[in-house]
Amino acid sequence: xxxxxxxxxxxxxxxxxxxxxxxxxxxxxxxxxxxxxxxxxxxxxxxxxxxxxxxxxxxxxxxxxxxxxxxxxxxxxxxxxxxxxxxxxxxxxxxxxxxxxxxxxxxxxxxxxxxxxxxxxxxxxxxxxxxxxxxxxxxxxxxxxxxxxxxxxxxxxxxxxxxxxxxxxxxxxxxxxxxxxxxxxxxxxxxxxxxxxxxxxxxxxxxxxxxxxxxxxxxxxxxxxxxxxxxxxxxxxxxxxxxxxxxxxxxxxxxxxxxxxxxxxxxxxxxxxxxxxxxxxxxxxxxxxxxxxxxxxxxxxxxxxxxxxxxxxxxxxxxxxxxx
Numbered sequence: 001x002x003x004x005x006x007x008x009x010x011x012x013x014x015x016x017x018x019x020x021x022x023x024x025x026x027x028x029x030x031x032x033x034x035x036x037x038x039x040x041x042x043x044x045x046x047x048x049x050x051x052x053x054x055x056x057x058x059x060x061x062x063x064x065x066x067x068x069x070x071x072x073x074x075x076x077x078x079x080x081x082x083x084x085x086x087x088x089x090x091x092x093x094x095x096x097x098x099x100x101x102x103x104x105x106x107x108x109x110x111x112x113x114x115x116x117x118x119x120x121x122x123x124x125x126x127x128x129x130x131x132x133x134x135x136x137x138x139x140x141x142x143x144x145x146x147x148x149x150x151x152x153x154x155x156x157x158x159x160x161x162x163x164x165x166x167x168x169x170x171x172x173x174x175x176x177x178x179x180x181x182x183x184x185x186x187x188x189x190x191x192x193x194x195x196x197x198x199x200x201x202x203x204x205x206x207x208x209x210x211x212x213x214x215x216x217x218x219x220x221x222x223x224x225x226x227x228x229x230x231x232x233x234x235x236x237x238x239x240x241x242x243x244x245x246x247x248x249x250x251x252x253x254x255x256x257x258x259x260x261x262x263x264x265x266x267x268x269x270x271x272x273x274x275x276x277x278x279x280x281x282x283x284x285x286x287x288x289x290x291x292x293x294x295x296x297x298x299x300x301x302x303x304x305x306x307x308x309x310x311x312x313x314x315x316x317x318x319x320x321x322x323x324x
Contacts, residue, residue, distance in 0.1 A: 063296070065077075065292055065293055066084055066293060066299075066300050067079060067080065067081055068292075069083075069293045070292045071291070072286075072292045084293045093273055094281055097273065097280065100273070100276050104187075104255060104256055104259055104277055108191060112195060112198050115195070116203040116205075117206050120210060123135055124207065127207075136200075140201065142197050142199075147261030148261060148265060150197055151265035152265060154192075154266065155266055158189055158266070160176055166179075181271055183272050183274040184274075186274055187274055187275050190259050190263060193262040198258055206247075212240075213239045217235055218236075245318065245321045248313065253310060260277075260280055269281075269284070278301075
């Protein structure tokens, strides 16, 4: 009996050890599954942190500063409520910048959306030729040039005495044009530079979209007797509408940001604020006159207007987009 009772603990110990070992394995498995489920979020954490730090936090802080009168130097920030929002409507320069913003929007959006589409359709028939690569290089090269460098280049081109454009005009019997000092002409100079700078990127997007159109659908349409115009209207364009919609939305969002570099280098908003826009007005208020509260109020208005325009495009324009 003593030998039997003495052997019982030796039999129970391995079983208890096995239960503990199984519990450890189960716990490790649960932790491993939790870590595996968290892995995608951990990979996104650095990017999300940077977006929160450099995009959303400045936006929230700008909204906060819009209720204060601050000169960017002193620690004193008097609370002024909505005065920064109401005061700007009595500022003549602000109203002139709104007028310029509207002009850039009306002129540049059609140019930057439809002109690259037309160029892409012209280049598409010669897609197997080496000349298309040459045209792509020539049209896309301005996109990779820094805006400041491009603006300085055009500053020499627009020179009223030694500029290339005026020399060509004189050779053909025309008079010199004051490209940057004439209020009626200066805004068109900015439009030329902004269009030259951005058309190449949109052109490549349209060419890529045309490349993705199924060839068997085009061949079936040609066999059925469809003309090139009918093929474009009923097949090609509907299938590239996602790219067209993307170009339209991004152009509407960034059109007034794109001209800032040209305005800053070429005209400084002049002559007589004829080339200024809301973005350049914001820059002047914040970094020339150090009216941070006023600049923040303008940034809030720009954000709300941009968000509203984007919503309108998705609400009423996306219904015409054919995905797949």
